[in-house]
Amino acid sequence: MTAEEMKNYRVSDYRRILQKGDISPRELVKIFLERCSQWEPFINAFLHLDAERVLRQAEEMEKFPPADEELPQLFGIPVAVKDNICVSGIPTTCGSHILENYVSPYEATVVQRLRRAGAIIFGKTNLDQFAMGSSTESSVFGATRNPLDLSRVPGGSSGGSAAAVASLEVPLAIGSDTGGSVRQPAAFCGVVGVRPTYGRVSRYGVVSFASSLDQVGPLSRFVSDAALLAQVLSGEDPLDSTCAPYPPFSTSDIPSYEETRKMRLGIPREYFSSGVDRSISEEVASAVEKLAKEGFDVIEISLPHTDFALEAYYLVALAEASSNLARFDGVLYGKRAQGVKTLMEMYHRTRIEGFGNEVKRRIMLGTYALSSGYYDEFYLKGMKVRTLVRQDFEKAYEACDILLTPSSPCFPFKLGEKISDPYQMYLTDILTVPSAMAGLPSLSLNCANRDGLPVGLQVIAGPFREDRMFGLALFLEELLSVEPPIPAVPDVKEGDDE
Amino acid sequence: MAHLSRLEFTEQELETFFRDLNNILVHFEKLDTLDLSNVSPTSHITWTSPPVNPDQPVEWGREEEVMRAAPKVEDRYFIVPKIVDKQEG
Amino acid sequence: MNNLKITIGLEVHCQLSTRAKMFCRCGTDYIGKGPNSLTCPVCLGLPGSLPVLNQRVLDLALQLALALGCRILPKVVFHRKNYFYPDLPKGYQVSQYDYPIGVNGSIDYALQGQRKSVRIKRVHVEEDAGKLVHEGMALMPDQSGVDFNRSGIPLAEIVTEPDIRSPEEARECLMMFRSLVRYLEVSDGNMEEGSLRCDANISLSRNPGEMGVKVEVKNMNSFRSVYRALSFEVERQKVLLHEGKEISQETRHWDEIKHVTVSSRGKEEAEDYRYFPDPDLLPFSIDEASLMNIREKLPELPLERKERFMLEYELTESEAGVLVSSKMLADFFEECLKELNKPKTVCNWITTEVLRNLKNLGKNINQSEITPKAFTELLRMIEKKEISGTIAKSVLEEMFTSGMNAREVISKRGISFISSEKELENIVVDVIENNPQSVADYLGGKQKAFNFLVGQVMRQTRGQASPEMVKNVLYKQLSAGG
């Protein structure tokens, strides 16, 4: 099977050829392993990729073919897992020194769900340290590069997962989205990225960044695959009290095109402001126009507190992060600084040597926001603005069913371009943060290519309305028929890149 | 603040850090333009009442693995530098 | 100078009697288990692990708060208390802050016949930390060890207002806390094993209108040490005030061996716990219906029960006090009264013989073999003079150890006891016939001779008849014969 053949393969296609026996699970994973050996030297999407382990999993599948039965939903399908999600037997590093050789003694609920669905856990993907960043440059194991343009970042923090999917190293991946960490890299790499409703997917075994915002979501080349993956991942979990005790999302709930056409589309004007690259606004607007021509009811609406969401987000997220990252102290697991004599020395040196700069910066800011005397001025204010942002959406959904916006205010930028200016980096999340603050399901899909760079369009639905979100995204995907990227393997000899 | 977060910096690092932090903190002033006096804070996104555990113990059984991988263990205890005084924490 | 006003407030932590920990499924029964054997990703704070509340924690805490007359807040919110310490695996303790379980309650206790009341500021729940060891076989002098078996065990914290006026009152109030939690069966209240812990704030002031400088006293591991430590503080502070010296606001630890309080090294910085709502735990709402349900099931509380016992059964304060010190014992007492309505007798036997046997066996009444039915059967035998009190005591002892009832014990010992005067008659007649001289002496007015005859009968019966009955039958026979 060539890349050219594979580029239009959906999960259902892989399943069909596996079921017919045209290809064995082992042969299939070998094709993807081969892609990885071609691409990895250039993009560094994986932090952990053990071919033998992958082949062994595929072999297991062959040993126990479910005779005459319908194959499980993800039978034999390779899925890459972001390296802040615990997988048994292999490291979970969070891209940080402090967890460099850490192997989790238990497995995340989402990973177990993938296994149960027959997926092959392919490897662990690169990320910004502790998922804190928007470019995947802050990983201590080196930056990941955008397969569409190796001089550019893949976005972040799930940049490894997005790059792996965009280069077809794997057909599917999962990432975590706190303020846009699945959707923004999806937009930068021209693939589909989904943030489910907060509480839709278990966070058990996902190393927490900001607990009230973190949510695991799928990345794929096609909307239908993302929907299938969302179905596998979602559902209640007795190990996570923030996970809603609702039945899992089901792809059979997705409305037909006819029903979809009846949805009222809201276009929030604040998402097309001057802070957003003109070309991006234009492309998204043009996609909306096409929908209007299809007979959709399109209304302009306002989400007046959009402008304040980013600041509020950082206050809330960093406050939570400062507390969530306190456990990395070198007592029980991870790396303890060498030769420490006193307890205080152990704490200070372990943390100063273990964390990268952005992580330290965020811990400091979060500690500040929570400290006595500043709590009201910072953290409390963040939580109050969060209420306003949430209410904006609630009001909007009285007038429409779906919101359409750009996913990112900018195109993928060059490596190193924003790393020295933290606030510029924070700004790249400006369009994905508000729906995360409100806990709403949102999806980014590629709506156009400009000069070879993708433009992400964001679909935001009401709480637990993944059905509508996927319905509209499927419609758009078909309507726009923008080819998913299938970049050619760079014509540089291995190793030249570094 | 560095001490509260159990982080330690050199003078030079501190300088850059404070510059960056201040650059970020000024942006937060934007929030002062909002009247928040009658707004209740959202600390959690909740759609339902949370699940609970039954009061029945279940053994995990993999403690040994954690101990084997820990930075320092003796006699099944996790070892840290001597704690001189409770107040140190 | 002599009229110094003493002000004491208590902060009591008690371990809630759950089988599983507060936020994970690990067991709580850590006594005798190897270090770090009752642990899991959650109570070790492993990356990615998340807490899920044990429902029973809320139930027990609500019972406690309701029994303390607290107002129950409509919503339960967990906060994180952030600080670094090696026994705290997550770098924060899950506790409660501005939404405790209950507020504004009170606890009443009696001291020298006087009923006193202490206001309760709040009752909240939180997770326990691990345990630090500083000495051990494998520990180097520059090392400390951590055992996380205790990590995540649920605690209730009760904070009183500073309404206590003396070390005696403090001890008494704390004892009332213990009997309360035992009554409710929310905690075993054992101070020695650390399931009940108490810190105190104490201040002395010359001016009754104002509070002095607050000193916090910690590390008091028994009721006696609470009394001793606070008495020591009163004396220490008196001397300082007398000498016109300042009392510094500080934390002091009670030294159990030297019997002094020692200042903990002064804090270099004020602790800033950065409390904020734990985003991993959604708030719980407390509905009126389940609250009503708990309220209805609350048992009668110790002080009320004690007062009722005194009134209804005419017991003394100390008798009633002993009985209500444990709910099981008080329940046992009242069960016995259903079988045998002699409160005084039942009380006497329980507070002496029953408690002595329990103490020897190291059991509580529910763990012992004795049932109210078996116990009152024994008392009834004494009542009917079928056996003597002395024998009853040894029979009771064997009932405790063997689990047999009184009749079984007696027949096992191969002694048929004499249960009716009729059975005695033959022996008495025998004795009269064989001791004509003594009979004559008695009839001649010698009381001693009567006692001799009683002794002879007792010997014949091998002690199996009660002296009362023997005297009775003997008297009747002698009168009849004379």
Ligand SMILES: [Mg+2]
């Ligand atoms: Mg406490």
Ligand SMILES: [Zn+2]
């Ligand atoms: Zn546990």
